[in-house]
Amino acid sequence: MSGNTQQETEALAIVERYLDVLAGHEHDALPELIAREGFRYRSPIANIDDTTAFLEFIMVSGGILQGIRRRHAFADGADVCHWLVFDTMLSERVSTPAAQWARVEHGRITRIELLFDPYRWRMLFETRD
Numbered sequence: 001m002s003g004n005t006q007q008e009t010e011a012l013a014i015v016e017r018y019l020d021v022l023a024g025h026e027h028d029a030l031p032e033l034i035a036r037e038g039f040r041y042r043s044p045i046a047n048i049d050d051t052t053a054f055l056e057f058i059m060v061s062g063g064i065l066q067g068i069r070r071r072h073a074f075a076d077g078a079d080v081c082h083w084l085v086f087d088t089m090l091s092e093r094v095s096t097p098a099a100q101w102a103r104v105e106h107g108r109i110t111r112i113e114l115l116f117d118p119y120r121w122r123m124l125f126e127t128r129d
Contacts, residue, residue, distance in 0.1 A: 044118030
């Protein structure tokens with residue numbers, strides 16, 4: 001079995017940078033990582049097909065994020081999967097296991113699908129379909 005291809009290495013690095021930016025609340029750096037056109041985001045609490053709307057969503061929802069723990073990551077071509085734990089602060093600290101699948105094309109993320117149990121979050125965020 002051979003190592004990662006250059007495409008896989010680059011895709012993984014871009015998605016890792018995205019997670020670093022989220023965890024560090026460096027929201028000004030996000031637009032350089034997200035595709036300007038054709039971007040899609042899917043999660044149990046939001047379905048967004050517009051880069052600007054996604055960036056606004058992150059600005060609103062990102063305030064509760066305390067950290068992101070990365071349990072495992074792997075890349076397959078342009079696709080990158082992570083097993084994560086999101087640490088957030090609501091009225092108490094909450095750790096939420098999640099799986100994220102991202103696609104990178106031309107050096108930018110074009111799709112993110114984030115799966116997690118949305119029970120606590122549906123009370124905080126109006127579902128965006």
